[in-house]
Amino acid sequence: MIELSDVRKVFPARRTAGEVVALDGVSLSVARGEFAGVVGPSGSGKSTLARLVNLLERPTSGTVTVDGRVLTDLDAAGVREARRSIGMIFQHFNLLDSRTAAGNVEHPLELAGVGRTERRRRVAELLDLVGLADRHASRPAQLSGGQKQRVAIARALAARPSVLLCDEATSALDPASTTGVLELLRQVRAELGLTVLLITHEMSVVRAVCDSAVLMSDGRVVDGGPLTEVLARPDSALAAQLVPAPAGSGVGGDLVLVTVTDAIPHGAVLQTLTAELGLSVEVVGGSVETVAGRRFGQLLLRVEGDDGRLDPALARLRAGGALVERTAAGDPRPQPDADDAPPRPHREPDVQRLADAPDVQR
């Protein structure tokens, strides 16, 4: 549904900043009906990525394909037409203060040349969908953050898009509103069969709603895939961010990290270690979360009384499909760029922020 192929985006040097490579050869594919997340620290290029999908930002090179149409090949009129089938919501809502909630939802319909009676009908339907039927006459200034984002969602859905882009859509909301907006996004995705691309820096948002995600760093995709698959990879950088490994610093003895998923219950591991080997096992850290509707977690176990049978037992468990590994205290996961990685080039912090700022091209 959304296909980015080897996309590069370079912002030319300006008086205040040097050339910024916001995206450096990014390829990304989102299937129809998928709820995909893009995560990464600020400056990693994730917002630029979202803005490329509807060509608010033109890539320096590479192609953008949405719903079979190669947007990068279209002329201005073609791009405008294509944008109608791509809804977008923003961190700061971007509602028009001069219009009521209903007027804001009506705006894209006016632009699309929909007749007045049809517009009225559709606006009522959309405000009802987002649960704000009673606030149709309210101005944005009279609405809470969560309500404003609901109006923005109704507006984004007005022209019946097949794709919804969410650029940090919950980052300005309190936790309760965030939960409400995410529930609404899941609901409209299911009801309308939307493909959603959600940009966020909050891992909890990805855990709550996404089917898949990519992790960006310095303008590149460094990890990604369906969450259930990502989380089952013990060395995944994305998994490490989604479900941080339990800290076991200051704990002596043999440490064993067990990855828990629906498919691979940890019961067998505990059974083997305690009952079969007769070792003393203690949980020193861990968490189990529901991600993409599935259970996922990691347990850090301290094992005492190993007489040389632990390693063969772990190998046997691994052969049986369990995700278990020995680990050192305080560093349960192999860090991708610890000692052996070359030092990253120094970048000015404000340059990084610029790369992510929506108004960077002004």
Added chain:
Amino acid sequence: MNDWSRIAPQLVDATGETLYMVGVATALTVLLGVPLGVLLTITAPGALAPHPLVNRLLGLVVNLGRSLPFIILLVLVAPVTRGIVGTTIGSTATIVPLTIGAVPFLARLVETSLREVAHGKVEATLAMGARRRDVVRTVLLPEALPSLVAGVTVTVVALISYSAMAGAIGGGGLGDFAIRYGYQQFRTDITLATVVLLLVVVQLLQWAGDRWARRLATS
């Protein structure tokens, strides 16, 4: 000094002339100044339709118009006035320099107002598939409307002051009256009367403009 019964109707006529000049000039100024302000805004670098050359050219014209003292402008545009109206004397003729003087003034105020509209709103509208002219029509102008009304009010008050200056070279209206009767005939009381009248007109206009802008902002 008992000639007020003779002077009062003339004062009323002069006030009428001032309102006529300022009224027509305001309408023309809005008609020309708002589009010019829009052009200045959208051709700026990074704006809706960046066009550095056009932007710099328009900026130059506007700055030129704004830096000229109005009294100089009056004399300078006299040939243009004669070309359009046929004469340079009287209130109808004064409308020409008034408009030429006020258009750059309003254009800058319009530009400032439009620049205040958050870029995110423009972007959200472009993301809906809007054309640039749709963005101007449905986002920039409506969102900036309270501020635009305030800008027009300031322009009207400036026009009244300009129109009084135009009186100095036979432009008609209250300024003309004050100079001919008050200054040249040493009638300080008549000068004072015109000052009071001007003050009342300005106060009324400012009050109405403020009220309108506030209503727009809160409705």
